[in-house]
Amino acid sequence: MRDPYARRLERLHGAISQEGIDAFLVLSLEGSDYPNLFYLTGFRGSFGIFIADDDPLFLTDPRYTEKVRREVPELPLKEVRGRWTEPLKEELRGRGIRNIGINSRTTTLKLLEVLEEGIPGVEFVPLDGPIEKLRLTKDENEIELMGEAMEITEEGLSWALKRLSPGVAEREVALELEMWYRRNGAEDVSFELIVAFGENSSMPHYRPHPGERRLRRGDVVLFDVGVRYGGYCSDLTRTFAFGRPQAEFPEIYRAVLKANLAAIRGIRAGLSGVEADKLAREVIEEAGFGERFGHGLGHGVGIQVHEGPRLSPTSEDTLEPGMTVTVEPGIYLPGEFGVRIEDLGVVREGGLELLSRFPKDLGAVTI
Ligand code: GLY
Ligand code: MN
Ligand code: MN
Numbered sequence: 001m002r003d004p005y006a007r008r009l010e011r012l013h014g015a016i017s018q019e020g021i022d023a024f025l026v027l028s029l030e031g032s033d034y035p036n037l038f039y040l041t042g043f044r045g046s047f048g049i050f051i052a053d054d055d056p057l058f059l060t061d062p063r064y065t066e067k068v069r070r071e072v073p074e075l076p077l078k079e080v081r082g083r084w085t086e087p088l089k090e091e092l093r094g095r096g097i098r099n100i101g102i103n104s105r106t107t108t109l110k111l112l113e114v115l116e117e118g119i120p121g122v123e124f125v126p127l128d129g130p131i132e133k134l135r136l137t138k139d140e141n142e143i144e145l146m147g148e149a150m151e152i153t154e155e156g157l158s159w160a161l162k163r164l165s166p167g168v169a170e171r172e173v174a175l176e177l178e179m180w181y182r183r184n185g186a187e188d189v190s191f192e193l194i195v196a197f198g199e200n201s202s203m204p205h206y207r208p209h210p211g212e213r214r215l216r217r218g219d220v221v222l223f224d225v226g227v228r229y230g231g232y233c234s235d236l237t238r239t240f241a242f243g244r245p246q247a248e249f250p251e252i253y254r255a256v257l258k259a260n261l262a263a264i265r266g267i268r269a270g271l272s273g274v275e276a277d278k279l280a281r282e283v284i285e286e287a288g289f290g291e292r293f294g295h296g297l298g299h300g301v302g303i304q305v306h307e308g309p310r311l312s313p314t315s316e317d318t319l320e321p322g323m324t325v326t327v328e329p330g331i332y333l334p335g336e337f338g339v340r341i342e343d344l345g346v347v348r349e350g351g352l353e354l355l356s357r358f359p360k361d362l363g364a365v366t367i
Pocket of ligand 1: 191224225235328342
């Protein structure tokens with residue numbers, strides 16, 4: 001296989017051999033393990049089975065035969081029709097495989113039952129996300145794709161701001177921005193875009209459904225947006241003042257910005273996810289709003305918009321060079337408004353290198 005896939009497969013072998021296993025089975029049925037299959041092979045369809053051993057083999061059904069040949073030309077391919085357990089059984093038996101690793105994070109109990117009933121004599125050994133663990137740190141090419149995704153994200157956000165005028169509905173802005181993204185190089189949005197006006201901004205994961213809230217002068221406006229480019233995601237939040245919002249807005253905005261900047265300044269390789277979270281949380285607590293910051297500081301971003309590591313009070317992760325993480329403190333006043341400022345950066349030995357550049361001073365977000 002070509003790089004980076006050969007290297008990833010080698011790393012996977014290294015990881016599973018420590019468990020005394022020398023083959024791993026990636027099963028993506030209707031996309032159930034799409035991110036890991038994409039990471040390991042570059043395949044971008046919903047049905048694929050990949051036997052990752054010294055002699056790798058890809059199995060898919062006729063919907064995807066041609067697509068696999070195009071996207072993963074160097075991998076031997078077997079087309080399956082009907083029940084997929086039969087050809088898989090033949091392959092595993094032919095290779096003399098008696099035990100094989102499977103992903104405990106994405107294999108449902110039902111799927112395990114199907115495997116055990118359909119392929120007796122092979123032990124399926126659940127491993128805790130071995131490919132997810134490889135995906136925690138990104139190579140420079142992955143980081144470049146995320147940088148491109150962020151550039152599109154920020155250009156689109158600038159474009160959307162110019163469309164804001166009193167009376168426009170949240171859903172109209174979200175829809176137009178999504179179309180702008182797709183017209184300007186994004187493959188897709190990386191999650192359902194959040195456009196929240198006024199009191200709706202106090203819900204951290206607000207969705208613009210029905211999104212009929214119309215913009216008024218004096219509203220807080222929160223955009224949480226991201227796109228997918230080359231298979232990789234971006235994630236960015238900015239909060240704006242459309243006119244003059246509630247009197248407390250500047251104080252709260254400044255507290256969130258201070259927390260965001262403190263975390264960005266302090267994050268570096270070697271810090272734990274708990275310590276990183278604390279950098280921002282302490283600032284918000286000192287400002288008296290600790291209770292109003294109800295989520296973690298951030299998360300990893302990559303093929304999925306939410307992946308490891310976690311930056312939160314309960315995280316068990318440690319930051320390593322090459323991890324791409326968000327820094328997104330927020331303060332939310334239910335029924336009033338919320339402020340979140342989210343950046344995305346790459347953890348380096350000496351600090352966090354930001355991929356997002358969108359202005360965030362109070363002056364810049366007053367529109
Ligand atoms: N866009 C979801 C998040 O910021 O985590
Ligand atoms: Mn995020
Ligand atoms: Mn976000």
